[in-house]
Amino acid sequence: MIQDQGPARRGRPAGASTSTPRQAPKPKRPTPQWRRMDLHLHTPGSNDYQEPRVSYLDILRQAAARGLDIIAITDHNTVAGYAAMQKEVEQLLWLESRGRIDPTEQRLLDDYRRVLDKLLVLPGFEFTATFGFHILGIFPPETPVSYLEHLLLTLRVPPTSLRIGGQTVGATSDVLTAYHVINEAGGIVIAAHANSGNGVMLRGIDFGGQTRIAYTQDANLHALEVTDLEKRGNQTTRRFFDGSKPEYPRPMRCIQGSDAHRLIRESTSSPYLGVGDRVTEVLLEEVSFEALARVLRGNDHSLTRPYRGSAKAIDFVQLAREEGESLVQSFHPTINQRGGHLDNVLHDICAMANTNGGTIYVGLPADPKAKPEGVREPQKAIEALRGTIAKRFSPQPQVVIDSLPTAGTTVVRIAVQPGPDVPYAIDNNLFYVRDEAETTLAVRDEIVRLVAGGLSRREAAPTAQPAQPIAAVAPEPPPTREHRPARPQQANGRSGYEPPRTGVEHVEIEERDGVKYHTLRDLRNGNLINNVTRSSARRLWHYAITQVETAPPDLSAAQWRNNVAVLNRRQKGNMNLYDLAVREGDRVHIYYGVTDGGLSDSMLALIGEAARE
The missing domain is CATH 3.30.950.30 (Schlafen, AAA domain)
Structure with missing residues (x-):
């Protein structure tokens, strides 16, 4: 938009000596500073924007007033809002350059200059993938609008929808293809409101575990935007994606954005936030897209943190x-x-x-x-x-x-x-x-x-392939219900629940020469561990084996609830540990040391109901 002319050249001070040449000092590396960003802002370019008469300058003014350093304009499946703002600035600059600008227009241009001197404005979009999942693509400020529109067309957004700014755009590309296309085009890829509506975590859906893993662990995805970043506890989205779960081994950076559909939130009960109502701080050496991209694509998660008002800075080590x-x-x-x-x-x-x-x-x-x-x-x-x-x-x-x-x-x-x-x-x-x-x-x-x-x-490691131009990206077929794990059924006496993903299952016991040998299943990966004795077992294994040998569960006295019984519940630090019995047909599985994070949503809710009774 308005090009930065850079600092003015400084001449040598009057009277300065030139007789003794000095070695030019090495430029000092900038000191990193915490900068505030809101990477999810809508404008009247989205057809669900709550204040269609708001000007684009009003949005920038509000962002500057909230103390933001970086914002991204991310309208639904369009860049029309960003393009309209850019066109307005270009017209004002053209009038000024020809001496044809009137005082009102000059004040408008001066206002743009003032806020853009404080604010890095990045172009982008909120793409609606197949099945309604939302993905943010954010790009360098010099990216042409026509290039971004080309990307949206590559992602199968219909040409007739490019100016509408609507969430519903029909059968577009699937989530994984969108990640790949945006990343290959040089953009930052963020899963929008991942833990809520239209989020890739598939909240409220009982099936699709493998799909959820693929959508949240893909190498082309740089961050998850979440709505509970400021909350503490074991059940937060950030804790879920900290890499401690075997099926989610890649730690994911979690950030927050306002998803603003108006300038200022009407009330605390309103679902529509205003500009800067959810802010993330990022530690940057300079305010630029390149510096931001290095952080969001990197692995040091302490370089971003939630921000709200003058709240005390977060000590990540203490956290x-x-x-x-x-x-x-x-x-x-x-x-x-x-x-x-x-x-x-x-x-x-x-x-x-x-x-x-x-x-x-x-x-x-x-x-x-x-x-x-x-x-x-x-x-x-x-x-x-x-x-x-x-x-x-x-x-x-x-x-x-x-x-x-x-x-x-x-x-x-x-x-x-x-x-x-x-x-x-x-x-x-x-x-x-x-x-x-x-x-x-x-x-x-x-x-x-x-x-x-x-x-x-090592055998499966891919060989290096030449980079393909963006136009050559072949969209992958969207995931269908056939690709997802079937929803558990209650028929034939089966439990109807996925096995836990933490703890161990005691499978069988065999006695040889007076020594009891146990077979355990590691619930994190499903592997069987054979020939484990009580004396050789590690901590959790030792606990399970001790329970089996000295206090086997009395299933006749168990309080069953939908084929699940809690045999024991104990606290370890800030974690709940459960010993569970789960009926599956004529067989009963005994699980030891299961944590909340290892339970499916349905089983966790069932255990919670039983605990409240």
Whole structure:
């Protein structure tokens, strides 16, 4: 729109000496600052906008008044709103350049200059994919409107709909194709209001588990826009997608946007938010699309945080401690070799690389109420840790190590990526895996599966292909109901519920030479672990085996509710752990140590109803 002319050239001050040449100082790297963004704004270009007489300048003024630094115009299946705003600015500039602008028009242009000097305005759209799912595509400010319209046509938006701005546009491209097309075109891809209506999480739908996984874990998707980012607890969307669930191993960045359909919200009960009513802060070195894209496409989720008014800044380390240890998160008070602390850190790195990846914090205990000691000379500790990892691991895992401030001290953070070269070993022959919040040496069956999984992954690795132009992108067929898992039925005495996705199932017991050997099923991945004894079992396995051997469930006394019975419920930190019995025909499955996150929505609701009775 209005081009930035950049800073004026500065001449040498009068009287400055030129006799002694000096080496030009190296430019300082900009200090990152927290910037506020709202990447989901509608305009009168959307036919459901609540105030059609509002001007585009009014929207920019309101964004500037709310203290925003970056906004995106994302009308429904159109860029007509952004194009109209751009055309208005271009006409005013043309009149000014020819000396034909009147005072009213000049004041309007000056207002545009004032707000655009404070605000980065990005073009984009909210695309409606097949089955009504909404996807945000956001692009650099210099992107031509015609290019964005071409993308919408590529996504099968009918030409007659490009100016309407409606949510309903017929049979368009499917979600995965949309992710790919927008990303290949250089855009930022965000699943709009993913946890609510028209969101890719499929809330309120009892089937489609594999579809939900595909829609929220695709490599071309950069972030999930959610409506509960400011809430705390285990049931929030951000916690669901933190990488701790085996079927959702990729941690997803969650942000929030207003989805504003008016300037100012009429009342707290109104479903239509105003500009800047839901804001995300992002830590940027500069306010630019490129800097924003680097953050949203990156893996450091501490670079974004929810913002509301003058609320206290979020301490991400403290927030992690409040969430507690999990499959993808652990804490260590120190990294000293004495006492085995360094080895424990290395064990967690190995386990997370062999499992789902995760984050390790060094310099503080897991207890959120305990004072963190921090790490002295963190940079020195980081370099020493990198050297130790390179020396003791085979192959070397993919880790990013940095430091973060918290509670007046500095801790070291180790971000472990899920490894492409599984299995990873310490000292050539020690293989570790992560089981919920516990790191243990892998047993034989787990090592076999790690090796097999690594081999199959390498065999399936795609060869490099030349990049295809956007026009050559072949739309994938939209997912149909045949591609989704069938909805559970109640017929033939079956339970009608998906098995839990956390905990273990006790399958069978066999006694040989006076020793009881158990077969367990790891509910995270469905793998069977054979020949586990009470003495060799790890924590959760040991609990399940102890219950079977010393206190087998009395199914005749169980309180059944729709083929499900809660045998035991206990609290561990901030988690609920359940022992469940589930009838399936003539068989009863016994599950131990199931968490809330491992239950389907229907089973979780059933257990909640039983607890309230």
